[in-house]
Each structure stands twice: as C-alpha cells, then as structure tokens.
Amino acid sequence: MKPVEIKKDVYWIGAVDWNRRNFHGYSVAPMGTTYNNYLIMDEKVTLVDTVAEEFWGTLQCNLANVLGDRKIDYIVVNHLEPDHSGCLAKVVEKYKPEKIYTSPMGQKAMEAHFHYKDWPVEVVPTGSEINIGKRTLTFVETRMLHWPDAMLTYCPEEKIAFTNDAFGQNWATSERWADEVDRAKLEELMRFYYANIVLPYSPVVLKTLAALKEMNLEFDMICPDHGLMFRGDDCAWAMEKYQQYAEQKPKNRAVIIYDTMWHSTEKMAKAVAAGLADEGVSVRLMSMKSNHHSEVMLEVFDAAAVIVGSPTHNNGILPLMADMLTYMKGLRPQNKIGSAIGSFGWSGECVKVLTQWLEDMSMEVVEPVKTKFVPDHDAMEKCYEQGKAIAAAVKAKLG
Amino acid sequence: MPDQKERDPMQKYVCEICGYVYDPEVGDPDSDIPAGTSFDDLPDDWTCPICGATKESFVPED
Ligand SMILES: Cc1cc2nc3c(=O)[nH]c(=O)nc-3n(C[C@H](O)[C@H](O)[C@H](O)COP(=O)(O)O)c2cc1C
Ligand SMILES: [Fe+2]
Ligand SMILES: [Fe+2]
Numbered sequence: 196m197k198p199v200e201i202k203k204d205v206y207w208i209g210a211v212d213w214n215r216r217n218f219h220g221y222s223v224a225p226m227g228t229t230y231n232n233y234l235i236m237d238e239k240v241t242l243v244d245t246v247a248e249e250f251w252g253t254l255q256c257n258l259a260n261v262l263g264d265r266k267i268d269y270i271v272v273n274h275l276e277p278d279h280s281g282c283l284a285k286v287v288e289k290y291k292p293e294k295i296y297t298s299p300m301g302q303k304a305m306e307a308h309f310h311y312k313d314w315p316v317e318v319v320p321t322g323s324e325i326n327i328g329k330r331t332l333t334f335v336e337t338r339m340l341h342w343p344d345a346m347l348t349y350c351p352e353e354k355i356a357f358t359n360d361a362f363g364q365n366w367a368t369s370e371r372w373a374d375e376v377d378r379a380k381l382e383e384l385m386r387f388y389y390a391n392i393v394l395p396y397s398p399v400v401l402k403t404l405a406a407l408k409e410m411n412l413e414f415d416m417i418c419p420d421h422g423l424m425f426r427g428d429d430c431a432w433a434m435e436k437y438q439q440y441a442e443q444k445p446k447n448r449a450v451i452i453y454d455t456m457w458h459s460t461e462k463m464a465k466a467v468a469a470g471l472a473d474e475g476v477s478v479r480l481m482s483m484k485s486n487h488h489s490e491v492m493l494e495v496f497d498a499a500a501v502i503v504g505s506p507t508h509n510n511g512i513l514p515l516m517a518d519m520l521t522y523m524k525g526l527r528p529q530n531k532i533g534s535a536i537g538s539f540g541w542s543g544e545c546v547k548v549l550t551q552w553l554e555d556m557s558m559e560v561v562e563p564v565k566t567k568f569v570p571d572h573d574a575m576e577k578c579y580e581q582g583k584a585i586a587a588a589v590k591a592k593l594g
Numbered sequence: 595m596p597d598q599k600e601r602d603p604m605q606k607y608v609c610e611i612c613g614y615v616y617d618p619e620v621g622d623p624d625s626d627i628p629a630g631t632s633f634d635d636l637p638d639d640w641t642c643p644i645c646g647a648t649k650e651s652f653v654p655e656d
Contacts, residue, residue, distance in 0.1 A: 300611075339612035339645050398644060399612070557624060 198257050199371050201416065201424065202353050204236040208257035209420075210250035213367045219278070221522070222391040222489035226384065227367030230278055231420045233357055234261050235350070238328025239268040239293075243348055243357045244420055248281030266290050269327060272297040273359035274345045275304040279420050284309055296325065298336050301344035319346075335406070337361060340399045341392055354415035361400075362433050363421030364388050373423040373433070381423060382436065383493075388421070389440045390496035391489045395527040400441035404434060443529045445499035447593060449476050449585060452491055453504030454483040454513040459538030459569050460504045460545075466575045467502055467536060467564075470582020476500070476589050483515035488522045495523060499589045500532040501558065503549045507539035512548050520552045532588045533558030536578060538566045559592075561585050603632035607652040612645035615655060 199207040209231035218224040230246035232254075240262065246254050258267075267290040272280060275297075287295070296319045297305060305316060319325065321336040330352045337345045340361055348357040364384040370376050393400065414430035425433045449471050455461040464480055471478040479494050495501055503520065505512035512520075533553030537545030546563035553560050564581045566574040607616045616622065616636070621629040624643055627636060633652065641648055 336613075343611050343645070396644065398614075 196369065196371075198234070198261050201233075201371075201418070201426075202355065205350075205353060205355065206234045206236070206257075206261050207371055207418070207424070208232055208234050208254070208261060210246040210253040210257075211367045211369075212247070212250070215365075215367070218365055218489075222365075222387075223487045224365040226365060228365040228421055229367055231418065231422075231424070232279070233418060234258070234267075235327065235330065236261065236265070237330050239326075240265055241269040241271060241327050241332070242267050242286065242292075243271045244273055244279045244359065245282035245286055247278045248285075251282050251285055254282050254286075268293050269325070270295045271332065271348050271357075272301055272305065273348055273357060274342060274420070275301060275308055276342060276360075277308075279359065280305075280308065284311075287311075287314060296332075296334070298334070298338070298344050298346040300336075300338060300342075301346065304342070304344040321346075335403075335410075337399070337403050340396050340403060349412060351412075354413045355418060356412070356414055356416070356430075357418050357420075359420045360392065361403075361419060362417055362425065362437065363419040364423065366422045368423065371424055373425045373429045374427070376423060384422065385433075385436060386440065386496065387489070387493050389437070390492045391526070393440070394492075394496065395525065397441040397443060397529070400437055404438055404441070407434075440496075443496075445530050445589075445592060446497045447476055447589065448494075448498045449478045449500035449502060449589065450491070450494040450498045451478065451480045451502040451504065452483065452495075452516070452519055453481070453536070454506075454515045455504070455538075456506055456508070456513070457538075457569075459566060460506045460536060462570050462575065463536045463538065463564065463566060463578045464502070464504050466570075466578035467504075467534075467582040467585070470579040470584075471500075471586050471589075472582075473579075474583050474586030474590075476586045483513075483519055488519050491519060492523065492526060495528055495531075498531070499592055500534070500561075500585050501528075501553070502534045502536065502585065503553065504536040505545050505549060506537050507543050507545040510542055510544050512537075512545055516549070520549075524552065524556055528556065530592075531556070531558045532561060532585060532592060534561040534581065534585055535563035536565070536581070537563075538568060538570065540568055543567070559588065561588055601634070603634070605633060606655040607633045608655040609642045609645060609647055610651050610653055611647045612642060614642050614644040616652065 232244040535549035
C-alpha cells in the first residue's frame with residue numbers, strides 16, 4: 196500500500212502483512228496484520244516507529260516517496276518490540292537522524308536490543324515536549340502496556356495520538372480507517388488482540404485512560420501500530436472499548452475447554468454444556484485439538500465461567516491442556532467461575548490438577564466431576580447437574 | 595538512609611519495571627497478602643502483581 200496522508204504533512208507509511216497467520220509465535224492472526232508507522236513532514240522530519248525487518252524494502256519505498264530529497268531528523272520510538280523496531284538500525288544507519296526519542300525504559304530496552312555505541316538517544320519522560328517546527332510532540336509513558344518501554348506520542352496541534360500497540364488489531368486491509376470497514380469484525384479483532392496481548396495489563400489500561408482524561412487531551416485521531424486507525428468520534432469509541440475490556444465484566448457465557456483421548460471427557464463436556472444451556476447460559480465447547488489457545492482466549496475473556504476438562508494422563512493432564520492453562524494463567528483473566536471435569540482409569544489426578552490451576556487464577560471454583568473410564572447414564576446426569584450448578588453460580592455473579 | 599530498624603513499615607515501594615506501587619495499607623489481596631503487611635515482611639518469593647518482577651526490582655517511593 197502507498198503512503199496515505201492522514202493530515203496535511205502527516206503520513207501513514209506502514210506495511211501490510213497479508214500472509215501473516217502466526218502473530219509473534221503465540222497468537223493466530225486469521226486476517227493477517229499491518230505494521231503502521233508514521234512520518235511527519237515538518238521543519239524537523241519525524242519518523243514515528245518503524246516496521247518489521249522483513250518489510251525494510253516497503254519502508255524504503257514509502258520513505259523515498261514522501262521524503263523526496265529531505266532526510267529524517269528525528270525518530271520517535273514508542274515501543275521496542277521488533278515488529279515496530281525491526282528496521283530501526285537500518286534507518287539509523289541510512290538516515291543518520293539527529294535524535295532518537297524514547298521512554299526511560301525504552302533506552303534500556305534499546306541498548307539490550309541493538310547494542311549500539313553512538314546513537315543520539317534522548318529520553319523523553321511523561322510530560323516532556325519536543326518542538327519539530329509547526330508542531331510539538333508530547334509523550335506519555337504507558338509502561339507495561341504491554342512492555343515496560345511502551346509510550347504514546349501526542350501531537351496537540353493535530354490532536355493525533357500515536358499509541359503503538361494500544362488500540363491495535365491484527366487485520367490486513369486496503370482500508371486504513373475504522374469507519375471504512377465492518378464494525379463488528381473490527382471490534383472482534385480488537386478484542387482478540389486485547390484478550391491475547393493486553394489483558395494482563397488491564398490495571399495499567401485503566402490507569403492510563405484515567406490519566407489521559409485528567410490531562411484533558413482532545414483526540415481527533417488515534418493511530419495504533421497494527422490495523423485500522425480511528426478518526427473523529429471513533430476515537431472515543433476505541434477508548435470506551437478499552438475501558439470496557441479492562442474492567443473485565445463477565446457476560447452470561449461459559450466456555451468449556453477440553454482435550455480427550457477416547458472421548459469420555461468429551462462426552463462429559465457435552466453433558467455439562469447441556470446443563471448450562473438449559474439454564475440459559477450461552478456456552479461454547481472448545482476442543483484443544485480444533486482450536487488454537489489464542490482463539491480459546493477470546494472466549495475466555497468474555498465468559499463468566501471457564502470449565503476445563505482433561506482425562507488423567509501419566510498422573511497428570513494432557514499436554515494441550517497444560518499449554519492452554521499455562522497460556523491462560525499468564526494472561527491473568529479476572530472475575531471468573533471455574534470448574535473441572537475429567538475421565539480417568541486408575542490413579543485419577545485429572546480434576547485435582549485442573550482445579551489447582553483454576554485456584555491459581557483465583558477463580559471461584561464449583562465442585563468438579565470425574566468419571567472412571569466411560570461415563571454411564573448416572574455420570575452423564577452428574578455432569579448435567581454440574582452444568583446447572585455452574586449456571587446458578589453465573590447467575591449469582593451477574594446479579 | 596535510615597537503618598533497618600527505623601524504616602517506616604508503612605513505606606510504599608514502587609516497581610522499577612512497571613511502576614506498580616506496593617502499599618502496605620492495602621497489601622496484595624490477590625496474592626493473599628493482608629493489609630498492614632510491610633514491604634519487608636512480604637515473602638521472598640512475592641512478585642509484582644502487574645509485571646511479575648521480584649522484590650529486588652522495588653525501590654522505596656519518595
Ligand atoms: C507477549 C510478550 C510477553 C512477554 N512477557 C515477558 C515477561 O513476562 N518477562 C520478561 O522478562 N520478558 C517478557 N517478554 C519479552 C521477551 O522475553 C523478549 O522479547 C525476548 O527477547 C524474546 O526472545 P525470543 O527472540 O527468543 O523470542 C515478553 C514478550 C512478549 C512479546
Ligand atoms: Fe508489542
Ligand atoms: Fe506490535
């Protein structure tokens with residue numbers, strides 16, 4: 196895609212990664228992604244972030260296209276993760292910028308990534324301001340959203356916030372603006388991104404949103420580093436969404452996550468699902484053989500109840516469930532009811548191990564059910580009743 | 595610097611990695627740390643509830 200002038204002399208110069216499906220190794224990206232970065236043509240030509248290293252060719256074309264015979268004077272580094280700093284060393288080498296601006300933690304991360312000796316790095320803590328000609332840029336540290344070095348860059352004259360990973364979505368499109376695409380799809384992809392990347396830092400999101408409100412900044416454009424940009428009223432829409440996500444209010448939904456060898460645990464899962472559904476709780480059954488852990492996380496994020504199922508396998512649980520639980524625990528979902536199910540043959544550790552994971556995530560645990568080998572009618576009835584018990588707990592929680 | 599004995603048990607500590615502030619008045623309920631627990635009395639394996647850093651990453655808040 197060619198550069199897009201988003202305001203006079205302010206350009207989107209990103210790269211669209213149409214074929215990306217694996218996002219950074221831990222999440223899927225079914226619609227691909229983009230690496231957005233921005234170039235401001237002022238007295239000091241300022242580049243905000245770069246793109247992933249493999250798009251160095253695209254970045255050079257975009258830069259040449261907008262720069263003409265001018266050079267880059269300043270670089271602002273909002274976040275050092277390689278999807279945004281992958282071309283930083285090459286840009287520095289080629290354009291020899293006068294200054295590279297970054298957050299206090301960014302300086303440390305930059306040293307640890309690039310091991311440079313003589314880069315003109317300058318730290319810009321929250322509230323500092325630089326003048327680039329007609330415009331100023333101010334900086335707000337967004338530490339730990341989602342890396343220690345993250346910050347956002349705000350241009351008061353244009354009312355633009357360059358927010359890096361915050362408000363991003365993985366979506367490769369020819370459109371650049373949120374108002375040009377299907378809203379439901381956009382929201383789902385934004386939620387997907389949040390559930391898999393930003394979720395553990397929800398307290399920081401709430402703090403940052405409150406701080407932005409306090410600063411009384413006006414927003415005409417929110418420009419994240421992945422996916423579509425927001426303009427006009429959509430800025431408030433995006434912030435409202437983040438407020439909601441960070442609050443993690445559970446919905447009338449349950450997700451049953453399981454793996455199974457000989458389908459006994461799966462049968463149990465279906466009986467639990469029936470119990471939940473009959474009590475009016477929307478339920479999703481997700482086999483770890485059919486779903487990636489990041490897809491499961493999208494469902495966990497909104498659900499009031501999370502039921503995990505595994506047979507006993509070598510005195511523990513099946514590895515795909517261990518993967519899921521490790522991943523889920525790291526993302527620290529809050530305000531959930533949890534329960535466990537599993538079939539076993541002789542030693543039967545499954546539900547004990549699963550329940551420990553739920554407790555480690557501070558879930559409100561509903562009595563688990565385990566079945567020796569193949570569930571009979573009574574065992575299925577017990578699972579159905581468990582589903583109803585979980586539904587009652589969900590109702591109580593939602594009030 | 596006041597020595598160990600004079601240290602205020604209600605002193606807040608801030609995580610240098612993520613900026614989380616440990617406030618003894620609040621404790622860390624999510625990790626079963628009751629209100630009133632001074633930073634020094636936190637278990638050695640206690641970690642920052644935001645970024646997971648160990649106690650060494652904390653400095654007194656001024
Ligand atoms: C989503 C995500 C979460 C991370 N969480 C942590 C963390 O909790 N603690 C940490 O020290 N580093 C964390 N990191 C940083 C990585 O460990 C670091 O980027 C590392 O250099 C990546 O190594 P690799 O190139 O082998 O993947 C995280 C990185 C990402 C992308
Ligand atoms: Fe990132
Ligand atoms: Fe990113």
